[in-house]
Amino acid sequence: MGIIISILSAAIYYYSWALIIYILMSWFPNARSSAIGQFLGRICEPYLEPFRKIIPSLGMIDISPIVAFLVLNLATAGLNQLALWFI
Numbered sequence: 001m002g003i004i005i006s007i008l009s010a011a012i013y014y015y016s017w018a019l020i021i022y023i024l025m026s027w028f029p030n031a032r033s034s035a036i037g038q039f040l041g042r043i044c045e046p047y048l049e050p051f052r053k054i055i056p057s058l059g060m061i062d063i064s065p066i067v068a069f070l071v072l073n074l075a076t077a078g079l080n081q082l083a084l085w086f087i
Contacts, residue, residue, distance in 0.1 A: 001083075001086050002083060002086065005079050005080075005082060005083045005086075008079055009076055009079050009080070012072055012075055012076050012079075013076075015043075015047075015072070016069065016072050018040055018043060018044060019044050019047070019048075019065065019068065019069070019072075021040060022037075022040040022041065022044040023065050025037050025040070047068060048064060048065060048068055051064035051065070051067050051068045051071075052064045054067075055067055
C-alpha cells in the first residue's frame with residue numbers, strides 16, 4: 001500500500017509543477033500555442049475548468065488556480081495521513 005501512496009504523491013507533485021508551468025506560460029505571448037503549451041493545456045485545463053466555473057475571476061486576475069493548488073495540497077496531506085494510518 002505504501003508504494004501506491006508514494007506513486008500517487010509523486011504524480012501530484014509533478015502535476016503541480018505542470019500546473020505552475022502552464023499558468024506561467026500565460027504571461028508570455030504565444031507560449032500556450034507551442035507544442036509544450038498545447039500538451040500542458042490538454043492535461044491541465046480539464047482540472048482547472050471546474051474551478052473556473054465555480055470561482056469568478058477578479059477582472060483580469062484568475063484566482064481559480066490558487067484553489068486548485070489548495071485542493072492538490074489537501075489531497076497530498078490526505079495521502080500522507082492515509083500512509084500513516086496503514087503503518
